[in-house]
Amino acid sequence: MIRRGLTHLAVLRHLAGLSWRVSRAGSLVTAAVFLVVAFGSVGVAQSQRWLIDGLQEHAHDQSLTWLILPVVVVAFAHVASTIATRVAAHLRVNLVQKVEVDLSEEVFGHVARVPTIKHLERSSYLDRVYLVAKGSGALASYGWSIAETGAAALMVGLSVWLLVLVHPALLVLGLTTLPLLVLAGRGQSALRRVNDECAEATRLEANLHGLCLDVDAAKEIWISGSGPELSTRADRLWAEITGAQRVPLIRGTLLDAAGWLCYLVGLGGGLALVAAEVIAGQIGMGALVLVASLAAQLRMQLWALRDNYNRAAEAGHVVGHYHWLRDYAAAFDDSPTPAPERLTDGITLDGVGFRYSEDGASVLRSISAHLPAGSVVGLVGINGAGKSTLVKLLTGLYQPTSGRILVDGKPLSELGARSWASSSCGVFQDFARLQLPVRESVGVGDLAALDNTHAIVRAVDSAGASKLVGALPDGLDTQLGTIFGGVDLSGGQWQRIALARGMMRTSPLLLVLDEPTAALDPQAEHDLFENFARHAREAAARTGAVTVLVSHRFSTVSMADHVIVIADGAIVESGSHTDLLESGGRYAELYATQAAAYAVPTGKGNPLT
Numbered sequence: 001m002i003r004r005g006l007t008h009l010a011v012l013r014h015l016a017g018l019s020w021r022v023s024r025a026g027s028l029v030t031a032a033v034f035l036v037v038a039f040g041s042v043g044v045a046q047s048q049r050w051l052i053d054g055l056q057e058h059a060h061d062q063s064l065t066w067l068i069l070p071v072v073v074v075a076f077a078h079v080a081s082t083i084a085t086r087v088a089a090h091l092r093v094n095l096v097q098k099v100e101v102d103l104s105e106e107v108f109g110h111v112a113r114v115p116t117i118k119h120l121e122r123s124s125y126l127d128r129v130y131l132v133a134k135g136s137g138a139l140a141s142y143g144w145s146i147a148e149t150g151a152a153a154l155m156v157g158l159s160v161w162l163l164v165l166v167h168p169a170l171l172v173l174g175l176t177t178l179p180l181l182v183l184a185g186r187g188q189s190a191l192r193r194v195n196d197e198c199a200e201a202t203r204l205e206a207n208l209h210g211l212c213l214d215v216d217a218a219k220e221i222w223i224s225g226s227g228p229e230l231s232t233r234a235d236r237l238w239a240e241i242t243g244a245q246r247v248p249l250i251r252g253t254l255l256d257a258a259g260w261l262c263y264l265v266g267l268g269g270g271l272a273l274v275a276a277e278v279i280a281g282q283i284g285m286g287a288l289v290l291v292a293s294l295a296a297q298l299r300m301q302l303w304a305l306r307d308n309y310n311r312a313a314e315a316g317h318v319v320g321h322y323h324w325l326r327d328y329a330a331a332f333d334d335s336p337t338p339a340p341e342r343l344t345d346g347i348t349l350d351g352v353g354f355r356y357s358e359d360g361a362s363v364l365r366s367i368s369a370h371l372p373a374g375s376v377v378g379l380v381g382i383n384g385a386g387k388s389t390l391v392k393l394l395t396g397l398y399q400p401t402s403g404r405i406l407v408d409g410k411p412l413s414e415l416g417a418r419s420w421a422s423s424s425c426g427v428f429q430d431f432a433r434l435q436l437p438v439r440e441s442v443g444v445g446d447l448a449a450l451d452n453t454h455a456i457v458r459a460v461d462s463a464g465a466s467k468l469v470g471a472l473p474d475g476l477d478t479q480l481g482t483i484f485g486g487v488d489l490s491g492g493q494w495q496r497i498a499l500a501r502g503m504m505r506t507s508p509l510l511l512v513l514d515e516p517t518a519a520l521d522p523q524a525e526h527d528l529f530e531n532f533a534r535h536a537r538e539a540a541a542r543t544g545a546v547t548v549l550v551s552h553r554f555s556t557v558s559m560a561d562h563v564i565v566i567a568d569g570a571i572v573e574s575g576s577h578t579d580l581l582e583s584g585g586r587y588a589e590l591y592a593t594q595a596a597a598y599a600v601p602t603g604k605g606n607p608l609t
């Protein structure tokens with residue numbers, strides 16, 4: 001409980017800092033106007049009482065000069081309160097919007113700075129990231145919502161106090177406001193719980209609708225005619241979500257109505273009591289006007305208090321998710337030992353096992369192998385054998401569930417995922433099509449060299465993409481992709497751009513090529529490997545880099561120094577291409593099947609050596 005309170009305080013301090021940073025003057029002026037609003041409405045009621053009491057006191061005076069001051073004060077209080085309320089709302093919205101922009105950047109910054117991908121592949125993590133991103137608007141106004149809740153509570157308190165001054169029994173009217181506040185909060189918190197539970201369904205619904213607008217999915221959706229079905233499924237999900245929200249919404253409305261009923265009974269009783277006192281001559285007419293005026297204001301103040309409280313509670317709920325994300329990202333900040341400058345021994349897999357979730361099946365089992373510094377290692381296996389998963393572990397995107405990976409004898413887990421990520425480069429089978437100008441789409445492969453045209457041209461050349469880029473209307477400055485009015489590329493051309501991106505780093509310790517040539521024609525593949533061979537040799541000479549090559553094409557795999565065959569998550573064979581062919585095992589079997597199907601040439605020339 002105390003820890004939770006401290007967490008909320010820390011987040012509030014952080015938000016105040018953000019607000020101060022985006023606009024000092026705005027923060028100060030908003031706070032000042034906000035105080036005027038907080039005390040303004042009580043001032044209005046009090047000045048009205050002063051005016052009415054004055055009327056009774058001077059009932060027999062001929063001169064009306066005493067009236068000037070109270071009338072001016074009442075008019076001023078009204079005008080000031082109305083203007084200040086509008087100005088405060090405007091200033092607040094303006095300030096909160098600016099804070100929200102910073103906060104959203106921060107949230108996506110946290111997501112981007114996590115060097116692993118578990119949080120992007122696990123639905124429970126994605127739900128929380130989604131809830132933080134969706135709630136950043138509420139979170140940005142957390143401080144103001146609390147302050148406005150406090151101010152509204154103060155106004156309610158002052159109004160009740162003025163009522164008690166008229167007659168102590170009116171305290172009961174004040175007490176009748178409590179059920180309204182307590183009951184309204186209950187309904188909202190039940191709704192928040194349902195929204196959390198529906199986070200996955202909400203993401204799925206948005207995803208299904210998004211598919212209908214996705215240019216890559218459009219072809220399949222159109223040919224299969226699945227568009228209406230996808231839309232129906234999305235609508236069904238939406239109906240489920242709104243159905244789940246219905247019960248807490250109805251419950252909340254009923255509780256709200258019960259709270260207001262309680263207040264109205266108190267108000268009726270209070271007005272009747274004061275009217276009786278006025279008739280009996282116990283108190284003045286001004287008191288009745290004050291009670292009527294305060295009762296009207298109290299209703300507005302209660303609305304404000306309830307709404308602000310709900311907003312603050314909503315933001316407070318997001319704090320938990322926000323803090324989780326911050327902690328999760330910060331856990332990767334410590335890099336006790338940076339990655340070495342170069343590899344001397346290589347990378348060792350020591351009994352590595354892995355499963356994607358605690359209750360899921362083992363995807364890798366007891367993998368032990370040594371990948372010598374400067375070598376090219378091929379990974380072979382049928383679909384789903386575990387090759388890409390092993391690559392994810394080698395690049396530090398996931399931690400092994402059992403066993404360890406050693407880099408020059410040091411556990412990879414101790415190197416710090418970020419440091420190791422910046423020492424790795426590569427291309428993955430599900431490469432990204434970054435719809436940016438070519439120089440950026442390639443340059444982001446090494447952020448430090450993003451403005452280095454020479455480095456970008458070299459990478460484009462290494463990926464065999466010079467001819468492609470030369471033919472584009474603005475060369476390196478050509479915008480890629482049609483979403484932003486640029487040029488679209490073929491699958492193989494996109495893959496070359498991804499390859500160029502993967503070749504931006506010139507001194508990596510680990511090069512990964514996971515199905516790098518799947519979309520390339522045979523000539524392009526041959527050219528690419530000649531270029532790649534040069535890149536790998538240079539990297540091996542400079543840093544002792546290990547190259548891991550995943551491919552279903554045996555003409556490609558045969559270029560590796562060492563081949564590891566994986567089946568059902570375990571190593572079933574390893575050795576050189578020649579040795580494995582001679583041993584007549586699993587590798588030879590797969591090779592023969594492919595040779596029969598595609599007539600693979602049997603030449604053993606290896607451009608990597």
Ligand SMILES: Nc1ncnc2c1ncn2[C@@H]1O[C@H](COP(=O)(O)OP(=O)(O)OP(=O)(O)O)[C@@H](O)[C@H]1O
Binds near residue numbers: 121363383390
């Ligand atoms: N993010 C994930 N969450 C859960 N299971 C996964 C995930 N990614 C892969 N798997 C499972 O892990 C197993 C191995 O997948 P992996 O992608 O490593 O195989 P692969 O050998 O690279 O296959 P392919 O040749 O088809 O690329 C498969 O059964 C797959 O369903």
